[in-house]
Amino acid sequence: MDLLSNLSLGFSQALSLQNLAYCFIGALYGTVIGVLPGIGPVVGISILLPITFTLPPVSAVIMLAGIYYGSAYGGSTTSILVNAPGEASAVVTCLDGYEMAKQGRAKAALATAAIGSFFAGTVATAAIMLLALPIARLGLRFTPAEYFALLFLALTLVGTLATESPVKGLYTTLIGLFLSTVGMDLQTGQVRFAFGSPWLLEGIDFIVVAIGLFAISEVLVQAELIHRFGLQKREQISGQYWITRDELKQSFIPYIRGTVLGFLVGILPGAGSTPATFFSYAVEKRSSKHPEKFGKGAIEGVAGPEAANNAANQGALVPLLTLGIPGSATTAIMLGAFMIYGIQPGPLLFEKNPDFVWAIIASMYIGNVILLILNLPLVNIFAKLLDLPAALLYSMVLAFCTLGVYSMRFAIFDVYLMIIFGIIGFFMKKHDYPAAPLLLALVLGDMMEQGLRRALTLSNGDWSVFVTRPICLVLLGIAAVSLVYSMSKSLGKRGGPS
Amino acid sequence: MKSFDGKSFWVFIVAAAILSGSGLGSPAAMAAGEGYPSKTVTMIAPSKPGSGFDTTARAIANTLAAEKLIPVSMPVVNMAGSVPGTAQIVLRYKNDPNMVAVMSLTGLLNYATGMSPYSYKDTTPIARLISAYYGILVRYDAPYKTLQDFIRELKEKPGETPLSGGFSDDRICYGALFSKAGIDITKINYAAFSGGTDASGVVLEGAAKALVTSVDDVIGLLEAKQLRVLAVSGTRRLSGALLQDVPTFQESGVDVTVENFRYVMGGPNMPDYAVKYWQATLAKMVKTPTWQENLKRYRWGDSFMVEGFDRFIAQQQAMVSDVVEKLGMKKK
Amino acid sequence: MNAKKKKSGLGFDGYVALATILGAVFLIVDQYRMPTPSIPQTLGPGFVPIAVLMGLVFAALLVLISSLRGERKPDKADEPESQTSPAAYRKIGLVVLGLLVYAVILIPVGFIISTALLILWEARIFQKGRWIRNLIVGIGFSVLVFYLFVHVLEVMLPEGILSF
Numbered sequence: 001m002d003l004l005s006n007l008s009l010g011f012s013q014a015l016s017l018q019n020l021a022y023c024f025i026g027a028l029y030g031t032v033i034g035v036l037p038g039i040g041p042v043v044g045i046s047i048l049l050p051i052t053f054t055l056p057p058v059s060a061v062i063m064l065a066g067i068y069y070g071s072a073y074g075g076s077t078t079s080i081l082v083n084a085p086g087e088a089s090a091v092v093t094c095l096d097g098y099e100m101a102k103q104g105r106a107k108a109a110l111a112t113a114a115i116g117s118f119f120a121g122t123v124a125t126a127a128i129m130l131l132a133l134p135i136a137r138l139g140l141r142f143t144p145a146e147y148f149a150l151l152f153l154a155l156t157l158v159g160t161l162a163t164e165s166p167v168k169g170l171y172t173t174l175i176g177l178f179l180s181t182v183g184m185d186l187q188t189g190q191v192r193f194a195f196g197s198p199w200l201l202e203g204i205d206f207i208v209v210a211i212g213l214f215a216i217s218e219v220l221v222q223a224e225l226i227h228r229f230g231l232q233k234r235e236q237i238s239g240q241y242w243i244t245r246d247e248l249k250q251s252f253i254p255y256i257r258g259t260v261l262g263f264l265v266g267i268l269p270g271a272g273s274t275p276a277t278f279f280s281y282a283v284e285k286r287s288s289k290h291p292e293k294f295g296k297g298a299i300e301g302v303a304g305p306e307a308a309n310n311a312a313n314q315g316a317l318v319p320l321l322t323l324g325i326p327g328s329a330t331t332a333i334m335l336g337a338f339m340i341y342g343i344q345p346g347p348l349l350f351e352k353n354p355d356f357v358w359a360i361i362a363s364m365y366i367g368n369v370i371l372l373i374l375n376l377p378l379v380n381i382f383a384k385l386l387d388l389p390a391a392l393l394y395s396m397v398l399a400f401c402t403l404g405v406y407s408m409r410f411a412i413f414d415v416y417l418m419i420i421f422g423i424i425g426f427f428m429k430k431h432d433y434p435a436a437p438l439l440l441a442l443v444l445g446d447m448m449e450q451g452l453r454r455a456l457t458l459s460n461g462d463w464s465v466f467v468t469r470p471i472c473l474v475l476l477g478i479a480a481v482s483l484v485y486s487m488s489k490s491l492g493k494r495g496g497p498s
Numbered sequence: 499m500k501s502f503d504g505k506s507f508w509v510f511i512v513a514a515a516i517l518s519g520s521g522l523g524s525p526a527a528m529a530a531g532e533g534y535p536s537k538t539v540t541m542i543a544p545s546k547p548g549s550g551f552d553t554t555a556r557a558i559a560n561t562l563a564a565e566k567l568i569p570v571s572m573p574v575v576n577m578a579g580s581v582p583g584t585a586q587i588v589l590r591y592k593n594d595p596n597m598v599a600v601m602s603l604t605g606l607l608n609y610a611t612g613m614s615p616y617s618y619k620d621t622t623p624i625a626r627l628i629s630a631y632y633g634i635l636v637r638y639d640a641p642y643k644t645l646q647d648f649i650r651e652l653k654e655k656p657g658e659t660p661l662s663g664g665f666s667d668d669r670i671c672y673g674a675l676f677s678k679a680g681i682d683i684t685k686i687n688y689a690a691f692s693g694g695t696d697a698s699g700v701v702l703e704g705a706a707k708a709l710v711t712s713v714d715d716v717i718g719l720l721e722a723k724q725l726r727v728l729a730v731s732g733t734r735r736l737s738g739a740l741l742q743d744v745p746t747f748q749e750s751g752v753d754v755t756v757e758n759f760r761y762v763m764g765g766p767n768m769p770d771y772a773v774k775y776w777q778a779t780l781a782k783m784v785k786t787p788t789w790q791e792n793l794k795r796y797r798w799g800d801s802f803m804v805e806g807f808d809r810f811i812a813q814q815q816a817m818v819s820d821v822v823e824k825l826g827m828k829k830k
Numbered sequence: 831m832n833a834k835k836k837k838s839g840l841g842f843d844g845y846v847a848l849a850t851i852l853g854a855v856f857l858i859v860d861q862y863r864m865p866t867p868s869i870p871q872t873l874g875p876g877f878v879p880i881a882v883l884m885g886l887v888f889a890a891l892l893v894l895i896s897s898l899r900g901e902r903k904p905d906k907a908d909e910p911e912s913q914t915s916p917a918a919y920r921k922i923g924l925v926v927l928g929l930l931v932y933a934v935i936l937i938p939v940g941f942i943i944s945t946a947l948l949i950l951w952e953a954r955i956f957q958k959g960r961w962i963r964n965l966i967v968g969i970g971f972s973v974l975v976f977y978l979f980v981h982v983l984e985v986m987l988p989e990g991i992l993s994f
Contacts (some may be wrong), residue, residue, distance in 0.1 A: 039983065046548035050560060053795065112920075141704045144689065167896060171889040177882045185875040186665040186690045188867040189611055189827045192879055193857065198582040201613060216929075220943055223925050223955060224918045231957055269699055323702075324718030325695050332693065333548055339717070339794040346718030391960070392967050395952035398929060399945050403975065406936070407985060409546050409578035415933040419926060426922070430914070431842050449878045454689040456872035458705045460657040547985060575986050682866040826868030 005355050007129070010358030014366055019062050022055070023363050026368045035078055035086045037404030038208055041071040041330045047338060052481045057341035058356055062363040064337055066331060069364065072273070072310045073117045073371050077382055080109045080302070082397045084215035084404075089273040089309045091439055096294060096301030098218075103216035103297050106383045111243040112251045112299055113306040114375040120307035121258040121368035124314030127263055128321075129361050133350065136322035139267045144458065145465050147270065148451035149475035151444045156482040157282035158437045166486075168433050176441025178206050180449075187453050199413035206274075206443050208414050211401050212421025213428065213435045219394045220426040231390060242379070246433045251303035254284050258307030265308075266315020269327035270447070273312035276491020278440050314364070321345050321357070398455035515784070534595060534771055541574045542599035544583025552576060553796065554760055555600045558780075561788045567779055580604050581614045586615045591765030595772035598624070602760040603667050606815045610822040612829035622768040623777050623811055627784070628793070629757040629801035632671040632731040633744070634711040637701055638723050640708075645729040645750035648708060649679050656685040662697040663710035665690035671731055671756045672710045673821030675747055678754040683824055698725065712758060713741065714797045731756040732799075754817075759801060761811070777804045840897065847894035853906070854883040924955050940990020945972040 013019065033044040044067050071091035075087035080097035093113065100109040142150075158173050182193045183203030194200035223229075234339075243380040258280045265276040280498055284304040285294045294301050324346040326332040338345050350357055385393070405418045430436055459465040467473050530745055543555035552574070559572040577583030584605060591597045601621070603784045608614035629769060634645060642648045652659045661672060669688065677683050691697035694711025701709040702724060709716070709725065713736065714794040720740055729750045736744065747754055762780060764773060783789050793800055803810065840848075861876045861883075914922075928951040936944045949968035953960070979985045 006976065020527075039979075039985065043547040043983070043985065046553065049553075050556070053791070134877070140699055140703045143700055143703055167889065167892045171886070171893055172891050174882055174886040178879065180888060181879045184613075186692065188869050188871060188875050189665070189669075190864060190867060190875040191613065191829060192861070192864075192875060198585055198614075199578060201581055202579055220922050220925060223921050224914060226956055227918045227921045228915075241553055323724075324716070324722075325698055329548075332695065335695070336796075339714075339797060344718045346719055347722040347724065349718075389957065389960075391953040391956035392949075392964070394956055395949040395964075396967070396971055398925075398952050399948055399971065402929065402932065402948075407979070407987075410576050410986075411578040411582065412933050412936065413578075415929075417937075419929050419933070422929075423926060427842075427967040431846075445882075453871065453873050454691075454700075454876075457687050457689045457870075458660045458662075458700060460660065460687060525923075573986060685870060688871055824868070826865070828865075 003129075006354065006358045007362065009355065010360075010362035011366075012239070013058060013355065013359035014062065014362035019059050019359075019363065022059045022063040023066050023367050024370055026066020027070040027109055027367050027374060030067035031074040031371065031374060033067065034071035034090075034229070036407075037078070037084060037086050037211060037401065038407040039404070040087060041068055042333050044071070045177075045330070045333045045337065049340070051282070052337075053340070057078045058359045059345060060214075060341055061337065061343070061356070061360055062367075064334060065360060065364060066370075068334060069121055069310065069313055069367060070371055072313045073114065073375055074123075075303075075307055075309070076113045077110065077378075078400075079114065080106060081382060081386060082215060082393070083218045083399060084401050085207070085210050086404075088206050088210070088443065089277050091214070091274070091314070092277040092305040092436075093437060094210075094214050095281065096296070096298050098214075099295070099297035100299065100302065101386065105297065105378050108243040108247050108299065108380040109302050111376065111381060112247065112303045114372060114379065115248075116251060116255050116258065116303045116307040117310045117375075118368050118372040119255045120262060120310040121314060121371070122365060124263050124266075124311040125257050125361060125364040125368065128314060128318060128364075132318050132322050134233025135267060136318060136347070139269055139319045139325075140323070141471060142268045143469070144451040144454035145469055145472045146451075146475065147268070148448055148455055149472045149479065150268075151275065151448035151451060153475050153479040154278060154282075154444055154483065155441065155448065156479045156486065157279070158486075160442055165432055165434075169437050172428070172433050172435065172438040173441045176438035177445040179209070180442045180445025183446075186450055187457070197413070199411055203446065204417070204442070205408060205414065206439070207408065207440060208417050209421050210439055211405055212418040213425035213439065215397060215401050216315075216418060216422025217425025217429055219398055220422060221429060222390065222394055226390060247299050250299050254280075254300045254304035255307045257283055257287070258304040258309075259311040261304075262308030262311030263315040263322055266312030266327070267318045269316075269319045270327045271312075272328050273309050273316070276308045276312035276441050277305040278443075280304040298303050321349055322347060500693050525630070534775060535568065535570045537596050538571050538573065539568070539596045539598060541572050542577060542583065542587060542597060544577045544580045544587070544601065545573055546578070546597060547576050550599045550760070551580070551602070551739055554798075555797070557789075557792045558600070558627075558762070558783070561783055561786060561792060562779070563609055564788045565783065565786045567783055567786075574715060579640070584608070584616050584621070588620050588766055593767050593769065594765045597765050597768075597770045598776060599763055599765075600627075601763050603670065603758050603814065603818070606811075606818045607666055607670060610815070610819040611827050618763075618811055618815060620766055622764040622766065622773060623807060624762045624764055624768075624773055624804075625780050626759050626761045626801055626803040626807050626810065627780065628798040629732070629759040630712045630714055630799060631757050632668065632710060633727040634672075634675070634729055635701065635709040635711070635713075635716065635720075635725045635727050636707065637697075637704065638726050640726070642708075642728060645745070645747070645752070648728055648753075649676070649681070651707075652676065652686070653681055657687060658679070659707045660687040660689060660705070661708050661710055662689040662691060662700050662706040664694050664697060665692065666709045667758050668694065668697075668712075670818055670821050673825060674754050674756050674817055675731070675752055677821065677824055679752045683821075684826070701725065717797075737800075756800070756817075757799075759814075761807070780804075843897040844892050847890040850890040851894075854886045858883050888927065901978050921955060925952060928952050928955070936990075937988045938990055940992045941987040942969075942972040942976050942992060943990065944988075945975070 033039055033041060046062050075090035076093040078084045078086050079090040079093040080101050083094050083098040085091040085094055097109045182200055184191050184201050191201060244380045261280050262276040265271050281301055284300045285291050288300060316331050319325045319327055320335060326335045333344060343356060402415055405414050408414060425435060455465055541555050541559050543552040545551040552714060554572050559574050562568045577586060587599055605618060610618045636642050673683050694715040697711060698703060698709055698716055698719060700706040713730060716725055727744045729745050731746050731747055733755050735742055735746060854976055858880055861879050864876060886979055928948060932944055932948045946968035949971060950964050953964040979987050
């Protein structure tokens, strides 16, 4: 069969000692970069780029691809250990991952993240291999109107993230939406709510807020706990066991759901992996027999999103390879890299450079295996970090977070912003204002608004475009149902025992 | 007075040599620019690592090092963005010979809209280095054969001929082009995206009728016959089998040229000797094989210019300010 | 029995709600005063922000009303054991102060020294003594990270007073 012969050709190239080495280096480098907040694959790839000029294009791309999907493995490590997300797509993992770590189940969380990433990465690579060309144009059907509908749907799922008080959940969601409008509006160039600060022109960065609200506030909470209860003897916080068979069984279906969801969202150019992780979390919570466990250490809340994250990253390669349209800053850098090596991604890629493409696909399978082998032993090592004395752990967390935030764009302003959100996050925790909806709204708000307005610009002001386009109509319908469902649940809550 | 006996004479000579070498030499020596550069020269890329400015800055630094064109090291420092970056440059590097930076058309746009209070005159432009050219692109099966076809339709029914493109400099391109063609650009529907490639999706789908962006960004789609270029924005046609038959705006009947140029600049009032040094050094750099390799790799258009650059940049600022004025994009 | 006690009146929530309403009104007015660009837009750049801010006023009113009516479930901060004592606030304040000072001195003093100092300061807040251990960790961490960023990743970090 054509497929098998192509694939074996690809493997023969990818399995050369040289290319294996490059794959390994890329994967390792990517994992390290994924762990650091602020320095992401964009920076990592662009810095390595000149060094790769001397390599044959296949080797160079194998290495860069390794960095790309490797970073999706590393991001969740610090999310789980210290509530500090390494990538935007790792924020959702904080919700249950960190809880698990606090309960002594850090190793289980890290393990399920690694295994889920491997599962999703491998399955998604197979999906690219089999489906790339047929589904290439599917992504194009998503015009701004559909993006608006999709993101609006994601926002309605926010209800699942607000655990205790729906009113406060609504409140923080709106705060998040407001914050997402700060900065320059792409459609008109108007600068909103920057109050003259040049640092706010590009808007408020999601990572700064996430690190402030999650990680910094957590350190403040710990400071108070230690003040009240004194320094506890840190015995084996990392936990004794690794991951139980039961936990693996519980993770399995979330892996599948996360992979499918992540891949589908990933192939939409511009969507990115972060909304995919929020979607996965919401889906897992709604499908669970014990939704109340979410936010308190439900392993499905880590398994699903981590799989979705990796699947979305792979999915983003579809429009890149088949159309030459990058879906994110990271894929844009990959596109630039391809062009530098003289490879033109687009509909002709599979025809003109089949050796190249199949070698890359083969290397992605290999890379995922390498990453699994790399990350599983690291689970124990990383978890050991939790056994550090609290004073050292938290002071290093603070230094680490500050560095990460600063290194995003070398602005001390961002560090101040992080501190402010840290303080806000502390009071939010104390008074039950949920942070997750704020973050979700912050991520989605601007994209959703731009989609809405672009759609109207393209239709010359015709609002019917939202109901005449089939995909858009369906998505808005689901969103309406979801909204009604959330509202009836919250009304029921308020009418109940109080 | 024995002020110049043998020993103190030599002490004086040695001391002078040490002092001038360390940059604390006599003002006369420094004014003549002797021994420049003797300290590390910082290269500022006013954007995040990985962006266009950053790549250009690092390419310059790496080429200068590889070809041994400068005797000192040149670390690359990033800044948060072109607006805060320019502000820091203007505020911190007055009269400083030991800083160079990369800037582009975007800087002119920032000033025109009022987002940045600093114009190019607040810095010291040294030389233009590279340029990228825009194109008006349509879907391959679109009914337009020439740029004039499209302009005609745009004039007749502006509301039904939406465009898409990037949000900053691409806008200058369509603004300058279509206003020169006699269209009221405040009637044009333009869906802005964060980059040209993001904007191509809606044209491929059909929701937008034309794409305005750097031709380089979408070469893949051109090769695959998904998009077609009606005209390009430079003074000359672009090279290569794919683009050599595509006319320029001027050849298509609209007398305007637009290019996204990147240039090297120094801080405010950079000393003359430093400016001359860099003009000469960059002139040497662009001829080296390492730089040619970079040009090829990154698909940059070599547009090195020293002579007449002042006039060029002033003219570009005027064009940008005009478009911004017409579109009402000035921050009041 | 204090877990079941309802609190009414302006609590923390009430003040937050009031501040939000004031802030939102101010921002709505500010946005209205913005000049409109001549670019044709069905929904201008002010539409969504103003809509969101009005929604925020609505949500804040809900929070305020439920706070005044004592409907809300007593949150963690109401239980006396959960109240943050002034001494605890002082500790938290010191943590924040350390971060603020770090932000101020980072560029002039340089990454390595500032970060080492930060670690020393913050570690002290969590635990008295162990200066030698903290110093070793602080310097080790700072130097390692500096090397990783500046020499491996080629991303500049402030050198400050240590520039050589």
